[in-house]
Amino acid sequence: MKYDGSDESVALAKHISEVAPKSAKVVFENDLVRVIEITIRRGQEIPMHSHNRGISYSLNKGKIRVTPEGGKPKSFKVKKGDISWGAESHSVENLGGKIRELYVEFKGQDSSG
16 A cells, blocks of 8 residues: 555544554554554444554555545555555545554654654
8 A cells, every 4th residue: 555644634633542442452662663553344444543653564455445634535455565654644444354554653753754
């Protein structure tokens, strides 16, 4: 999945850990990064949410529909090993089988560039 979001709307939406606590599990955290394992079941939709700027790594394949805040939905085929970069508020709907990804969020002021 190649999806680069802007940072303009990040502060407007709640963090994914608040919006979807059963789907977003923190598996590692320190002063520099937070690693979140995200699991989305077939047909599940995660409502509008945000992430800190970071990298998403797909653990398996699937198909999702991403709707950026104030934007039009786009469908993506996700391949195992896909990496994307971004920090845009969005909702996600799983259009296929169970999807798993790791999202590495960068903390601190240096993560904005």
